[in-house]
Amino acid sequence: MTRKFFLPLVFCSVALAQTSTPAPPAGAPVSARALQIHNSAIIVDTHADTPQRFLDEGFDIGSTDPNDIGHVTLDKAKRGNMGAEFFSIWVEPLSNQGHYAQHTFDLVDSVYEQAARHPDRMMMAFSVADIERAHREHKLAALMGIEGGHSIENDIRLLRDYYRLGVRYMTLSWSNTNEWADSSGDIDDPKVQHHNGLTDFGKQVVLEMNRMGMMVDISHVSDKTFWDTIATTKAPVIASHSSARALVDAPRNMTDDMLRAVTKNGGVVQVNFFNGFDDEDFRKAMVAQKKDQDAVMKEYVEKRKAEGKTVTYVDLDRIEHVAKVAGVDHVGLGSDFDGVSGATPQGINSAADLPKITQALLDGGYSAADIKKILGGNLLRVFGEVEKVSREMQAGTSH
Ligand SMILES: [Zn+2]
Numbered sequence: 001m002t003r004k005f006f007l008p009l010v011f012c013s014v015a016l017a018q019t020s021t022p023a024p025p026a027g028a029p030v031s032a033r034a035l036q037i038h039n040s041a042i043i044v045d046t047h048a049d050t051p052q053r054f055l056d057e058g059f060d061i062g063s064t065d066p067n068d069i070g071h072v073t074l075d076k077a078k079r080g081n082m083g084a085e086f087f088s089i090w091v092e093p094l095s096n097q098g099h100y101a102q103h104t105f106d107l108v109d110s111v112y113e114q115a116a117r118h119p120d121r122m123m124m125a126f127s128v129a130d131i132e133r134a135h136r137e138h139k140l141a142a143l144m145g146i147e148g149g150h151s152i153e154n155d156i157r158l159l160r161d162y163y164r165l166g167v168r169y170m171t172l173s174w175s176n177t178n179e180w181a182d183s184s185g186d187i188d189d190p191k192v193q194h195h196n197g198l199t200d201f202g203k204q205v206v207l208e209m210n211r212m213g214m215m216v217d218i219s220h221v222s223d224k225t226f227w228d229t230i231a232t233t234k235a236p237v238i239a240s241h242s243s244a245r246a247l248v249d250a251p252r253n254m255t256d257d258m259l260r261a262v263t264k265n266g267g268v269v270q271v272n273f274f275n276g277f278d279d280e281d282f283r284k285a286m287v288a289q290k291k292d293q294d295a296v297m298k299e300y301v302e303k304r305k306a307e308g309k310t311v312t313y314v315d316l317d318r319i320e321h322v323a324k325v326a327g328v329d330h331v332g333l334g335s336d337f338d339g340v341s342g343a344t345p346q347g348i349n350s351a352a353d354l355p356k357i358t359q360a361l362l363d364g365g366y367s368a369a370d371i372k373k374i375l376g377g378n379l380l381r382v383f384g385e386v387e388k389v390s391r392e393m394q395a396g397t398s399h
Helices: 004-020 032-039 050-057 074-079 100-117 128-136 156-164 200-212 223-232 256-265 280-288 290-306 317-326 351-363 368-395
Strands: 043-048 082-090 122-124 140-147 167-171 215-217 238-242 268-272 331-334
Touching: 032 351, 032 368, 043 140, 043 238, 043 268, 043 368, 050 082, 050 100, 074 082, 074 140, 074 351, 082 100, 082 128, 082 167, 082 351, 100 122, 100 140, 100 156, 122 128, 128 140, 128 368, 140 215, 156 167, 156 200, 167 238, 200 215, 200 223, 200 368, 215 238, 215 368, 223 256, 238 331, 256 268, 256 317, 268 317, 268 368, 317 331, 331 368, 351 368
Parallel strands: 043 082, 043 331, 082 140, 122 140, 140 167, 167 215, 238 268, 268 331
Antiparallel strands: none
């Protein structure tokens, strides 16, 4: 999730603007060739903030309400051929102080409850094999990733409990530095006590995740935490929703050196769909007006529209940059659906629009095989490798 604290206001204002002026389709309509590739792929998205809607709004993922502004429903997922979604278990660190675990459990429960309500179209999934089975059964595979290491309350046993409940990745920090991992979000704040990356306990957390088979997610962490993690982990890492700093100079984005390190590590960078990470002007406006970000967001979207420009992300800059620097085997999709405050690129209004990404990749000259890797194959490879390292560590055969 990105800047969740101003979500409701902006989400509504932008959504209203969008419904009153229907967005033109981004680029050409999806061709038969693109659809054929798209529909034969197992598509995996690694970051959607929908659980907050389940819990806070009582939102039903089976909703077919045409006025609903959400990005992820079973219907939209089906139309976009979404195979697997990692639902984000994100505990806001200030308002939940003192009960991080409780809120983590509540969010986990909310995902299970949705799956129980729609057993014909959705199933809980905990492995690569589960994702493949869901694909064969034409169901959405629902997985879970914890966003922010503060959820474990500095307790390795809670970490293990989360694994047992089905959590298959954890972002070591969200925008807040916790007691064992520095975050990019507050790394310049002198009031926050930092650790120069990962503490010894933080390294122990990474190794325990390796041992259990929980993917280590480096989105949001500080640069030093990233490098400490790369030096510690025995399994490939993921960035569940990140972008490239070469395009937008935000601390949360990854430098080219970091992208290359993920290549060497065998991991994957799942590219974030959020415009703010892709547009330097927008980022500067956000930084300058921290207190009034909803207004900035609205103004940005309106300005782009007045200029006749789309609020882009189907222009593929980000995916292409990561593919160029890290390699096509190390890039994927981390949408940040339902967490980007209505600031998705024009033409991508929900999971139903995912075929447009395939069309854009095809237009960009990518082969069908490479497109399938980007859409989910790379993440499945990394997840499979993480499972393998886990088996080796548990058997005591790891190097
Ligand atoms: Zn996030």
